[in-house]
Each structure stands twice: as structure tokens, then as C-alpha cells.
Amino acid sequence: MMYDFVVIGAGLVGLSTAYHLKLNNPASKVLVLEKEGGVSQHQSGHNSGVIHSGIYYKPGSLKAKNCISGYRSVIEFAEKYGIKYDLCGKIIVATSDEELPLLDNIYNRGVANGLQNLKYLSREEFREIEPHCEGVKAIKVPQTGIIDYPAVAEKIKELFTELGGEVGFNHQVINIKNGTEITVETDKGDFQTKKVISCAGLYSDKVANMTTANKDFIIVPFRGEYYKIKDKKKHLVKHLIYPVPDPNFPFLGVHFTRMVDGNIEAGPNAVLAFKREGYKFSDFNFAETLDTFGYPGFWKIAAKYGKTGLGEIYRSLSKAAFTKALQKLMPEIQEDDLVPGGSGVRAQALRKDGSLIDDFDIIKSGNVIHVRNAPSPAATSCLSIGETISNLALEINKIRKF
Template identity: 60%
Template structure:
């Protein structure tokens, strides 16, 4: 053991690093350590997402997602401006392709107003084609606030600023346990252990496991990993998409459906689907971790989700193995797209918290313990919201000092 810290943050993704940055900005004398098991920042959820700056359109007014996304959006833009990180507020259109989607679309439009968004407008097909000439649909609307950015670059800058402010970041150390005492906890890694007054758990795909280290009773959440697979559009067909095109989401399922996203570094992605991953960091179809898969399949909440959404799940799995089926879903938005226009892209794994009763947590979840703060559910729009979530967690932490 080298020294004692005031706060140790487990996880070097965007939420952990944003929390570290806000802590050091608000209380510079805080002795702070970030422990990351990989060899660099943003190796999992943050580094595999599609780089969208979300406007706050989808989230229930007053929820942690809505308030943090709307506040975090402006904080992210300001940070990118100050630090010279490229971004583009290009806007997106949300498109209803079938009559039964129109009431959901109109509800989303109203929710955007409730969340304080301005400047967006309802469109007929001719109006949509002013933004996206190749789109097909019966009704839609334009959201000017949506943008694109490289979140790995954002993370690297957060880490740089944390170090400038005297915070420490160590890599290649996996946390294997936390021993709690009255005043201090020992955070144990495979290589050593570190003493701290407070642990902040931002472990993403393993947040439930780390949370379990910080309490006596069983945790009532489990992280269920869902893989999202992308295709990229061949360069000669990228003209079919100018910016971002989204479908109307299924209101019962916490995913946004396959969509088209122009990327800040060039190129256009199509996707993602949402299939159960057979391991928590399973980026390929055949990545399997028997113990993790068993823990998923035997979780009572997952069994209830599977019973309720088995048809949706089978459809997503079919699209995962059938490029033709994936293309057909994309053709609802852009009929001209062909299977031959798509080449395999990357994949990401989303940490979706599921409670024992089969509830897929839609909102951010922060659970406080005497010696710990656990960020147990931080799915999209956590990257957009990162500085706001970081500030929220930092304020909870600093109340204790």
C-alpha cells in the first residue's frame, strides 16, 4: 500500500473520469485515485458508442436522465469548446414509417417541449426530405440540438485535466474486493491494495459486482449485457445519409432501434441492434463466458424480461445473424439502401440494470452506502450527461467531508 486517499473511483470510463474531474475542480485538495483495469481510458461502453450528443428528447420530464442530459449537454459543449475537441451539432430527424407509430412520435415531440427543447418542428415527407433527401416516412420531426463527437477524445481530455489538478490514475489493476472498516476501506486489486475514506463505483458493466463488495446484503440489481452491432455504409453510398436518422422507438423497450449516424471522424454507421451478450465484455457473437452467462440466465428479473419480450429478442437475434434482415429494418427509413452497401462495423455492449422483478431500469441509478457511492445504472445518455452526472456524484461525495 502506497498511501491513503480521500476518494477512490473504480472505473476509467466517461462517468468515472467526469466524476474525478468535478471532485478535483470543486475540492482541489481531495486526495483522489482512479483505478482502471484496462491499459487506457474508455475501453468499454464509452469507447464503443456511436458518438451521439443527445438532446434530452426521450427522457421522462424530471427524471435523472432528463435533468442530467439537459444540464450535461451544455456542459459537454462548453468543455469541447474550451478544450478544442471537434463536435458538430448537425441535428437529426425522427421518422414514423407506419401509422401506428404516429401517436408515439407526437408524444415524443410533446416530451421534447416538456424537457425545454426549442426549435424543432413537425414535418411531412417533403419536409423530412429537405433534411434527408433519401428518407421515407409518413411523419417526422427535426431536432436541432443533436450532435456528434468522439467520446474517447473527451475521456482522454478529462483524464489529462484530472492529472493536471493532482489526481492520480492507475491502469491495469482489476478490483477484486473491498474491505470496509469504520473510517477506511481497503480497495483490493490483483496487484496491491489502496486505502480510502470513500469508494465511488463507476465500473459500468461490472458496477453491480463492485456494489456487492460495498454492502452486506445481496444487491437487488443485476447488469444484463446487451450487445449492439453496427454496419458501416460503403463510401460510395454515404451520400444517402446527410446526418442522423432515427426511427420511432418501441416505448416498451429501452433501446432506440436501428438508425443512421454520421460520425465525427467521417463515415456513416447503421445500427445498432440489441442482442443479449453471452459475456459482459462480449463484443463478438461467439464471445462466451460460461459463469457470466449462467448468472444472467438464472437472474429472476432476466427470466421475466425474456418471457415478456421473447419475440422482440428473437427478432433482434435474427437481425444479428441475418444481414438481409438487418438491411430490411434499415430500408424502412431509406428504401434505397442495399445489403451490398453495408460492411461490418464495430459493436458495443450496454450495461442494462435489471431488477429482480424484471424491470429494465430506464433511469440512472445511484445507490449510497456508508463508505461508498455506487453508480449502478448509467446507460445512454450517460456520455452526453457525463459532466452533470459527475457533478451530482461529486456533490454527494463532498457532503461527507
């Protein structure tokens, strides 16, 4: 069979892309290929479940634009299809006077991105809503929420297949032959298609390199580890509590997240992983580790963030150190209050010059589209990103409303 589109990857971005292709062009034949046995098996199903507001992202960036529109879309989608979510809000807390200028920068970005009803809170004010939190000043972000992203992925897959779309699980793509017609080779057989769209997450560089000689980036995996707070201490956290991000590290820092199932997660850290799907510290893949350490850009970024990165590794190995980091926001938290939770691996795109690809990165060449970088807030943004990619593939400009 000749397909009109083959989408590689059944995470939230890949599923949303395939779904929008069918919505925009119902007669098209669309196939999703996924190496795992189900949807959202990696980044889409191993995140903290946060609906991000868009407050952190550079105004005008793809992250900012897609997060704001994706935020609205994912909430409308959840309401329409009965997916559990809660716009519980969050506070971003400066724990020292030195962090106040950084807090102001975040506030100003939120205003520039169109967020309404942001509010500065004094220590007395934020302790009225989070009485066990400590700091000097905070921003209240009412738009932030929590949601069940695996349920979102399952519903998108269901809607996609109801429209006639096909999903091939347990099909690992091993090569793409790009010509007048495109052949996507998998370990279970080959598929012919007119266009291919890769949303391969942790392997986005590997798949992109199948069709381009311009191998200008690599995916470096960072594992984020969580603890859960024991039931007896859940009352300490009412909403979501975030620190001011460390400007010397490209991650948000350990924080407290109320989950849709009622549990409270603390984390994540950001530890260099030695396997792209390495959810435990002991997970190791020699070839993938060699990819990282053999890449010139890695050593440049290591020189820049090495000290902070070593601290992240130490917190991974030391529960006491992890607890100490949490105590900056919540002094009452003790080591005994934490039990091991889950973990996820973030696909961080890195250039040869050592710079991080911070924004969403989507490239089109002829009949091939590669989503090369889609870190957080890709889950929040998935419906917006999927529609954007669909429009790019179909060469249309309309925006669909749910």
C-alpha cells in the same frame, strides 16, 4: 498512502467524477483505478458518438435533468479544449400512421424537457433535408450532435492528472473492505481510502455487491452491432436519422449516424450478449451467462420481450434482415452497401421482478457511492453526472460552470 477518494472505473462517468472531486477540493488525494490499460475502453468508447438532446426521457428523471445540463457542458468543454464535434441535428421518423401517436409522445416529452425549436416535418419537408429517407412524418431535433467521446475522456484524464489526480491502469478491483477506513483490494495491491465511488459500468453490480447485502439487481449485457455504409452511398445520409422507438423494446432501434470522422454508421441492434465484454457473437463466458440465465428477473423480462429479442438475434445473424430493418427508413440501402462496423455492449440493470432500471441509479451508503446504472445518455451527461456524484461525495450543493 491514505487517499481521500478512490474512484473505480476510467470511463467517462468515473473520470468526470474524479475530475470534479479535484476541482471542488484541490487538496484532496484522488485515485482512479481501472482494470484496462487506458480510458474509455468499453461503453464510453464503444458508442455511436451521439450528443443526445434529452427528447426521449421522462420529464423530471435523472436522465432528463442530467442530459439537458450535460448537453450544454459537453459542448462548452469541447469548444474550450478543441474537441471535434458537430451539432448536425437529427430527424425522428414515423414510417407508418400507427407510429404517429408515439411520435407525438416523443415531441411532448421534448417540450416538457425544455427543448426549443423542435419542429414537425411533413414527408415533403423532411425529404428536403433527407431526400433518400422514407416515412409519413418526422420531428426535427436541432440540438442533437456528434462528438469524439474517447477524445473527451482523454482530455478529462489529462486535466485530472494536471490537478494532481492519480490513475492506476491495469488494476482490477477484487474486493472492498468497508470500515472506518476503506480498503480497496486489487490484483496489483491494496489501497486505503476514506471514501470510494464505483463507476464500474458492465460490472457495476459485482462491485456494488462487494459492500452491500441487498443484491437487488443484476447487469444484463446487450450487444449493439453496427454496419458502416460504403463510401459510394454516404451521400444518402445528411444528418442523423432515427426511427420511432418500438414501445415493446427498451432500445431506440437501428438508425443512421453521421460520425465525426465522416463515416456513416447504421445500427445498432440490441442482442443479448453471453459475455459482459463480448463484442462478437461468438464471445462467451460461462459464469457470466449463468449469472444471466440463473437470475429470476431474466425469465420475466424474456417472457415480455422474448419475441422482439429473438428478432434482434436473427438480425445479428442475417445481414439481409438487418438491411430490411434499415430499408424502412432508407429504401435505397442495399445489402451490398454495408460493411461490418464496430460493436458495443450496453449494461442494462435488471431487478428481480423483471423490471428494468430505466433511470440513472446512484446510491450512497456511508462513505461508499455506487453508480449502479448509467446507460445512454450517460456519455452526453458525463460532466453533469460527475459533478452530481462529486457534490454527493463532498456533501455540497454548488454547481460549477465551465
